[in-house]
Amino acid sequence: MSDTLLDKNKIWQQIDDEKENMLQLWQELVNVDCGSGNKAGVDFIAQKIEAILKTLGFATTQVEFEKAGNTLVGKIGDTSKDFIVLLGHMDTVFKDGTVAERPFKIVDGKAYGPGCLDMKGGIVIMLTALKVLLANNYSKHGIKVILAGDEEVAHYLSNASETILAESKGALAAFNFETGFLDQGVVTRRKGRYEFTMEAYGRGAHVGNDPQSGRSAIIELMHKGLDIEALTDFDKGINFNVGLFEGGTVSNAVPDYAKLTCDTRYTDYALLEEVLPKLQAIAAKQYVPDTKTVLKTVTEFQSMDEVPGTAALLQLVQEAAAECNLPQPTAKAVGGGSDSAYATVAGVPTICALGVQGVRNHTAEEFAVVDTLFSRCKLFATIMLNI
Template sequence: MRNIQQYLVSQRAEMIALTEKLVNIDSPSTHLAGIKQVATVLSEKMQSLGMQIRQIDQGKPGMVLVGELAGVKDQAPVILSGHLDTVFPVGTATARPFKVVGDKMLGPGVYDMKAGLVIGLFAIQALQRVSLLKRPLKMIIVSDEEKLHFDSRAAAIMAQEVTGGAYGLNLEGAAKCTQISTHQRGGMIIDITVHGKAAHSGIEPQKGRSAILELADKLPKLAALTDMTQGIHVNCGMISGGISENIIPDRAKVSLGVRFKTEKQRKELLAKIIQLTQEHLVLDTTTEVTVRTKIDSMEETKQVKQLFADLKQTAQRVNLLTLEAVGDSGASDAGIMVTNGVPCLDGVGVVGDGAHTDQEFAKVSSMIERASLLAEFIMEQE
């Protein structure tokens, strides 16, 4: 067993303890107090590793936390990335706090993705412990990934921070220890608002222009843009409109959840949605389309494939595992790196399942396995 692995085995209790501390802090994306508390815990750990810390204002509650380690000059940095927010409301950590049952760690956000952050930090710690970290390293942690960076500058900040990176490793979890994500779909939330004309539905309905009727005509056409064989999905997820049964509705709105595999698909899909909304069944109505937020797809580029091949070699040598490249129907910040020219692998964090549910778990044993793999890989890529 190599020095890195031996060292991380000795750190098992500390890794669990830090995970427990993070999981037992409620940190939904909009809960500033919890976000700050988790950021403080992470900052303290980073500083103990000698990292220079920056907290960048993202224009709404929360921040982008950046930790940096200097390395050999004129080398591009390794980028580790992740998020500290969860989907669970305040009070969840009290209702079902962190606990360990056998090889499973339980608690809100343990798999998605607080244990992954711990893996990244201890991989760095192991490299420092055995004096093998030569390339500069940057760790970027955002606080509103679960909200797709809605109405914040976090995605733009991350795009700027990753520029010039050698490669990226996104610390999201994986379903199996053999799986690494090399491609993921991107997503958009799109609001489509129809404006009509109000009128009394009993006395003078002819003067009205029903926004709801116009929107109803558009919904099946929007849904028909779905093509699952190409990884495209358009979900009409939320609808609102009208204020009374006796008033012709002058406003109606649908919010779409859209998924796609490539940037080309995203552009084409948006163009189709805009074109469709300009076709009207109800005369004298107007429709506006607003992209509320988006997250870039992670495309399996030539550079990403090579990065995976390199990691696969390391895994076979270190853990005797044969890794498989998989795709993910979800979305993550790994797409930001690939879109900005930094090859990235996703799902390199803890092994587990049940994200966004009360059945969420992460495997204790995988923390040491994955931290060892990352540390060995970073060392070999010097």
């Protein structure tokens, strides 16, 4: 038996010994309302994690934002070159009061509670693996932990994505502890997202007395919504969803204002660049005379792409899984965005979705398989020993 194998057995055993602590921390992180809009809640989580990182020897900073949850950055070892980036987010999609409605619980080996899967479990996995590795004097690579406080809203009130991009430059590899999949897929590619609004301005009028002087902003946008959706091309890899439609005040007035919000997903940034002029043309077009439409970008989330080194990194993850006697992780491309995109924009090979495994994230039915909290922790520790 080689020394490294001995070390691994010891580390796996120590992770087993951490099980109770892991469940305790998981519960503590889930049982805080910290939706993206609840800055105080997210910042509370950030402080808690920052304190843990400090006890592990990390130098930490928080990038503070006025309206968004802070970004937490922790560094240990030589982070000037060949360092490892560990990514994640501290916010959830759930509104205040969710914790009181359905706090953390475990039933039949499944954990429930807001964000248990996406992605409090992943944070527990990362912190516990670091705790055990560092207790065994791990120093092979410098490590940067970067946790955003507003990932679920694509950082629209912060510049967290710039921090991730800047801090990732020069890294050897990045791992993101986002929602793990039950089919064992780990994510190497994610679609990009572009969210925009069109606001139409018309002219109000009384429907009984003076209907013909009205210019309906709603009618204008109904046409435009259809034009937008017609740009969807699933074969090419771009699709549009006019998911929100607002306008008008009462049924007896011609509406002078309407607004639509559209979510766009694309597999490749070039596809988005191609449709942007088309969206501008749709906005400029006039179906109802005298109306005016304004196009605005709400959020933009880059696509996560495979870069040179991604395939080798995946192989390393697969070999570590084999060593841990776990099912083989397979490469997966998914539609949902994550901060892994900004590591790949920095040119860093990145594997995403290494968190606890489960289903139905972003819903009240979200659950995570408790055993995978431990198995994924062993997997990640093994990856760190092998890389």
